Amino acid sequence: MSMKLRHLALPGLFWLFVAYLFLPLLVMAAMGFRDSNFVAFPIHSWTTKWYSEVLLDRDVMEALWLSARVAVFSTLISVAVGLPVAFAVARTSGIARGLLIALILLPAFLPVVVSAISLRIFIGRIGLETGTAAIAFGHAVGSVPFVVIMILTRLNTMGRNMADAARNLGADDVIILVRIVLPYLSPALLGAFMFCLLLSFEDFVRSFFLGGFEQTFPVLLFARLRFGFDPGLAAISTIVLIATTGFGLYAERFVRKRSLRSETSLTSGAKND
Amino acid sequence: MTSLLIHLRRFSVYRGLTDLYARSPLARLLIVSIVPLLWILGTTAAPLAQMVIVSFYESFPVAEGETARWTLANYASFFERPLYLTAFLRSFVFATVVTLLTLLVVFPIAYYIAKVAPRGRRTRLLLLVIAPFWVSEIIRSFAWIVMLANRGAVNSFLSFIGIPGTPVELLYNNVSLTIGVIYLTSLYMLLPLYAALEKIDDNVLEAAANLGAPGWRRFLRIVLPLSRDGVVAGCSLVFLLVIGLYAMPQLLGGPGNTLFATTIGQIFAKAGASWPQGSAFSIILTGAALAYVGLFVAIFQRRGRGGA
Numbered sequence: 133m134s135m136k137l138r139h140l141a142l143p144g145l146f147w148l149f150v151a152y153l154f155l156p157l158l159v160m161a162a163m164g165f166r167d168s169n170f171v172a173f174p175i176h177s178w179t180t181k182w183y184s185e186v187l188l189d190r191d192v193m194e195a196l197w198l199s200a201r202v203a204v205f206s207t208l209i210s211v212a213v214g215l216p217v218a219f220a221v222a223r224t225s226g227i228a229r230g231l232l233i234a235l236i237l238l239p240a241f242l243p244v245v246v247s248a249i250s251l252r253i254f255i256g257r258i259g260l261e262t263g264t265a266a267i268a269f270g271h272a273v274g275s276v277p278f279v280v281i282m283i284l285t286r287l288n289t290m291g292r293n294m295a296d297a298a299r300n301l302g303a304d305d306v307i308i309l310v311r312i313v314l315p316y317l318s319p320a321l322l323g324a325f326m327f328c329l330l331l332s333f334e335d336f337v338r339s340f341f342l343g344g345f346e347q348t349f350p351v352l353l354f355a356r357l358r359f360g361f362d363p364g365l366a367a368i369s370t371i372v373l374i375a376t377t378g379f380g381l382y383a384e385r386f387v388r389k390r391s392l393r394s395e396t397s398l399t400s401g402a403k404n405d
Numbered sequence: 406m407t408s409l410l411i412h413l414r415r416f417s418v419y420r421g422l423t424d425l426y427a428r429s430p431l432a433r434l435l436i437v438s439i440v441p442l443l444w445i446l447g448t449t450a451a452p453l454a455q456m457v458i459v460s461f462y463e464s465f466p467v468a469e470g471e472t473a474r475w476t477l478a479n480y481a482s483f484f485e486r487p488l489y490l491t492a493f494l495r496s497f498v499f500a501t502v503v504t505l506l507t508l509l510v511v512f513p514i515a516y517y518i519a520k521v522a523p524r525g526r527r528t529r530l531l532l533l534v535i536a537p538f539w540v541s542e543i544i545r546s547f548a549w550i551v552m553l554a555n556r557g558a559v560n561s562f563l564s565f566i567g568i569p570g571t572p573v574e575l576l577y578n579n580v581s582l583t584i585g586v587i588y589l590t591s592l593y594m595l596l597p598l599y600a601a602l603e604k605i606d607d608n609v610l611e612a613a614a615n616l617g618a619p620g621w622r623r624f625l626r627i628v629l630p631l632s633r634d635g636v637v638a639g640c641s642l643v644f645l646l647v648i649g650l651y652a653m654p655q656l657l658g659g660p661g662n663t664l665f666a667t668t669i670g671q672i673f674a675k676a677g678a679s680w681p682q683g684s685a686f687s688i689i690l691t692g693a694a695l696a697y698v699g700l701f702v703a704i705f706q707r708r709g710r711g712g713a
Contacts, residue, residue: 142517146530149514153537153588156548159558163551171551173561216440223437235445243649243694245666246456246687249673253459253680254452256466273448304414304423334541336652341673350543354652357547366551369544380539384532 157373164367171361182367192368195352199333202264202348206271207328213272214279214324215317221280222287240277247273248341255342262344270338275331279324286320286391319391326383330376460684479685489668489686496665496690497697500647503583504640507590511639514591515598516628520605531599538592546656549585550576582658589653590646594639601635602628637705641698648694665690 163171167179186192221232239247251270252262260266290313298308314321336350343351349372356365413419425432459465463474483489518530537545552558553575560572575581605628613623629636651670658664669690672683 139521142513142521145513146517146522149510149591150533153534156545156552156588157537157540160544160548160551170556171554172556173558174565213440213444216437217444220437220441232441235449236441238449241645241695243645243666243687243690245649245651245670246691247649249669249683249687250452250456251448252673253465253684254455257455276444276448305426306413306423307411330539334539336542337649337670340652341670350541353541353543353547354656357543357550357656361547361550365547369547373540373544376539376541377536381532381536384535388528 157370160366161370161373163363164370166363166366169362171363171366182362182364183371186364186368186371189364189368191347191352192349195347195349196372198264198346199348199350202268202271202339203329203332205264205268206275206332207325209268209272210275210279210328211321211325214276214283215321217276218280218283218287221284236280237277239273244274244337245341248338251338252341262342263346266342266344267339267346267348268332270342271328271332271335274335274338275328278327278331282324282327283317283320286317290316319387322390323383323387326379326387330380330383333376456684456687459681460688462681465680465684479682480689482682483686483689489665492663492665492668493690493693495662496648497693499579499664500644503586503590503647504644506583507587507594507643508636508640510587511591511594511598515595515602515635519599519602520607520610534595535592537588542589542652543656545588546585546653549581549588549657553581553584576657578659579662582654582662585653585657586647586650589650590643593642593646597635597638597642598632599635601632601638605631633705637702641702644698644701645694648690 162175164182165178165180166172166175167177167181217236221229221236224232242250248270251266251273255262255266255269260269294312294316295308298312303311334350335348336354339348339351340354347355353365353369414423426436460479461475461477463476463478467473483493514534518527518534522530550557554560555572555574555576557575559575563573609627610623613627618626649666650664651666654662654664654667665686669683669686672679672686
């Protein structure tokens with residue numbers, strides 16, 4: 133009985149789950165090829181016109197461009213803030229450390245709507261208008277907790293030996309930071325960078341409340357879905373889906389290879405130099 | 406780069422600064438803590454404090470030249486209209502049910518990847534189930550609309566195989582919303598569960614099996630207790646995610662089943678006049694959700710210590 137469960141039921145459930153994850157996305161991709169103005173099955177005649185038309189849609193292209201800009205801005209802020217915050221957490225201990233971590237991670241635990249709304253009220257107070265800068269700021273607020281965790285995880289695996297050796301050889305703190313700590317952290321930094329880009333690109337709630345009249349791609353899609361569906365929406369969704377998933381898979385692979393390589397090069401680095 | 410830094414050491418200002426940093430604990434503390442403190446202040450403390458203050462205002466923004474009038478009416482309005490209280494309770498029940506369902510769905514998947522699948526394939530299987538999560542909430546909602554609509558894929562399939570009574574109303578109710586939301590939450594359950602399950606030593610399970618413990622018993626006495634951290638973390642994350650959902654309930658849920666986060670969002674999406682009420686509701690939701698999750702975590706941790 134137990135053998136059967138292990139070798140039939142569990143793999144079965146797993147592949148069923150994979151189907152649950154992928155089938156809707158495949159069905160949506162197919163819908164983008166339907167030669168009709170309505171989203172409906174079955175598909176009798178096929179066309180590629182939606183896929184080509186949607187790339188000429190000005191609003192869609194503008195929304196994608198805004199999403200891309202916001203993603204880059206917010207990622208730069210997140211990593212620039214996350215790095216020193218991770219250093220600070222690594223250097224504190226006891227109650228101060230617990231408190232610091234709790235406060236830094238708090239935005240990740242607040243209901244997203246509440247976090248977005250509190251920022252919406254706050255930016256008005258400090259004289260920042262809704263729009264690109266506000267969205268980027270909002271996304272950074274959401275991303276920093278993840279950046280801190282990713283960098284801290286890597287930082288915790290780093291022994292003191294290398295920094296101490298460098299110090300004994302006469303390096304000051306700046307040289308240790310630039311030549312030893314940052315190279316060691318580079319896989320985590322790259323990982324955080326790519327993760328933040330995706331996180332920002334996908335975000336709806338913060339963009340919706342902080343964007344004002346500026347619409348990122350998810351906000352535009354949400355607005356259009358409320359009016360009604362046409363296969364063009366399926367087409368553009370599919371294009372974006374393939375782009376982000378491809379980027380995500382590439383990022384994951386890239387970071388994994390890189391962290392393996394840096395581990396081997398740091399331990400056997402002397403030989404290679 | 407290094408040579409440039411070494412070059413820099415010729416300047417006494419640079420030397421003075423790095424020496425000060427190396428010697429003075431106070432300077433170190435100041436430099437290290439300034440970014441975290443400013444960030445916490447500017448992104449968490451000040452916005453939340455502002456929200457608490459606004460929740461006691463009679464109106465916001467306060468008109469030029471007038472002082473703010475304080476009131477408890479915003480909080481009182483939560484209890485006065487059954488509409489709000491029902492949405493609030495519905496949110497908590499819905500989030501709890503979805504969290505448990507997610508746990509039920511994801512546990513076997515995480516167990517399969519972490520313990521049963523061949524070691525060399527684990528990363529690839531994990532990537533396979535993570536990949537769809539790099540797609541935004543809105544696109545995934547749309548994908549489920551295409552699946553479940555009256556002329557969607559499922560209904561088309563049902564009528565194709567000759568089921569009478571099609572189209573079946575599948576969309577815009579709690580079932581369609583639950584299907585969509587689990588699609589969204591399973592990753593947040595999967596990762597903590599996988600991390601916890603992966604750490605369980607295979608030898609322990611093997612020893613129990615050799616001593617004659619049947620599968621269900623190994624599961625109850627070994628796998629479940631040892632993966633408790635993952636279960637607690639996953640459930641907390643998923644609950645907090647679901648309680649804050651704004652977009653998906655509007656796209657996949659029924660019009661009569663408004664959730665509290667959507668109520669709050671709509672107060673803010675409409676006009677500035679009711680912001681104090683929206684702030685009060687936000688604080689009620691946040692406080693209740695964090696307390697609920699905190700209680701859940703506390704109970705499970707205490708039981709864990711008592712049992713061990």
